[in-house]
Amino acid sequence: MSERRSRVWAGVDASKGHHWTAAVDETGATLWSKKIDNDESAILTALGEILELAEEVHWAVDISGTSSALLPATVVIPADAPTPKGEGIRALGGRVVTYRRDSENRDALVAEIAARDGLAIVPSxxxxxxxxxAGTAALELLSDHPEIETLVVPVGGGGLAAGTATIAKHLQPGIKIIGVEPQGGAGTLLSMRCGQRIALPxxxxxIADGLGHTSPSPLTWAVNSRLLDHVVTVTDQDITNAMAFAFRHLKVVAEPSGACALAAVLGGLIPHESGMIGVVISGGGVDLPTFHRLISQATRRKEPARV
Structure with missing residues (x-):
């Protein structure tokens, strides 16, 4: 009886490494105002609208030769967010407002700024x-590799995981979706064990700052609680090892949050019978000193994994 071995495809979500944001007037307003009861249907409908909108935005920017046609944005990020994230936002003309994770309420601050400046709120x-x-990463990966049987994706607020799970299971109903959280912030795993949305105290x-949420978002939880087949956790050391592996073997610079799914695969947390595995590596927002320090602390594998 032959052993079934898993092979891995890594999909890099380029949009998380380059912080391009577009806002469109009337069409955008229509997108945000749509109300559909079924969560998965709503996401798939939104996907079609986004793909159409992306073509319009790309055409508009190409014609003008500048990004001046885009609406100004105020982006609220943690005070300890990696430097490249703030720099990327400012480079595109955005205004950055920071907050302290441990003592300030982000949602309250966002609501205050929106009310004061007359802005529409775009949640994370x-x-x-x-x-x-966010789920278009899965759309691209499965379009290139329809043979994938298991998809592994990071989970924080849950937007990437929910979009990935919805689109993947629409394209391939039998596919397995495994979410990965940092061990120190497993809000979704705890919520799934309790059968309801739970907030960490x-x-x-x-080190996976992008996944440092105290609770899954309400809409993403409604989707992920139904569509995620499993959720596993990885340690900071697992994440560091994955960052180093991605750099040395894939020539990819991944931030800690973006390397979590790869960390689960390299750490042996994905069942051997998973067949062809797809991994979403999402996010390159890490400054050079931090990246160098983290990969220097990595523990080398004896044998490179087949990724």
Whole structure:
């Protein structure tokens, strides 16, 4: 009886490494105002609208030769966010406002700024359109490799995981979706064990800052609680090892949050019978000193994994 071995395809979500943001007037307003009861149907509908909108935005920017046609944006990020994230936002003309994770309420601050300046709020995860946009990473990966049987994806607020799970299971109903959280911030895993959305008592202590949420978002939880087949956790050391592996073998610079799914595969947390595995590596927002320090602490594998 022959042993079934798993092979791995790594999909890099380029949109998370280059922080391009577009806002469109009337069409965008239509997107945000749509109300559909079924969460998965809403995400798939949003996906179609986003793909159409992307063509319009790309054409508009190409014609003008500048990004001046895009609406100004104020982006609220943690004070300890990696430097490249803030720099990327400012380079595109955005305004950056920071907050302290341990003592300030991000959502309250966002609501205050929006009310004061007359701005529309674009959530980081709690939106069907955000889920759909993030899920295009899975759309591209499965379009290139329809033979994938298991898809592994990072989970924080849950937008990427929800979009990935919805689109992947629409394209391939039998595919397995495994979510990966940092061990210090496993809000989704705890919620799944309890059967309801649970909030962690403190801000998670993990190098995966992008996944440092105290609770899954309400809309993403409604999707992920149904569509994620499993959720596993990885340690900071697992994440560091994955960052070093991606750099040495894939020539990819991944931030800690973006390397979590790869960490689960390299750490042997994905069942051997998973068949062809797809891994979403999402996010390159890490400054050079931090990246160098982390990969220097990595523990080398005896044998390179087949990725």
């Amino acid at each position: 995860a709690n939106s069907r359109h955000i889920m759909a946009g 403190v801000v998670p202590a993990t």
